[in-house]
Amino acid sequence: xxxxxxxxxxxxxxxxxxxxxxxxxxxxxxxxxxxxxxxxxxxxxxxxxxxxxxxxxxxxxxxxxxxxxxxxxxxxxxxxxxxxxxxxxxx
Numbered sequence: 001x002x003x004x005x006x007x008x009x010x011x012x013x014x015x016x017x018x019x020x021x022x023x024x025x026x027x028x029x030x031x032x033x034x035x036x037x038x039x040x041x042x043x044x045x046x047x048x049x050x051x052x053x054x055x056x057x058x059x060x061x062x063x064x065x066x067x068x069x070x071x072x073x074x075x076x077x078x079x080x081x082x083x084x085x086x087x088x089x090x091x
Contacts, residue, residue: 057064
């Protein structure tokens with residue numbers, strides 16, 4: 001039997017490792033590009049949302065001020081109730 005014609009497990013292993021490495025590098029590049037695209041899309045959508053909020057606030061300043069006042073009032077009442085409850089002596 002010829003020793004040189006027998007399959008060499010080291011060569012097969014090295015080929016598998018090289019193929020897996022190439023696949024991982026390709027997947028990594030694809031993932032980086034997908035993340036860049038997602039970031040670009042999110043940035044554009046956030047900018048559009050911000051413009052929408054700005055337009056809404058500019059068109060209704062009184063309504064926004066009342067909502068802010070009401071929200072602050074409700075948050076203050078709830079916070080004061082929680083603080084009173086926490087400071088109440090245990091029975």
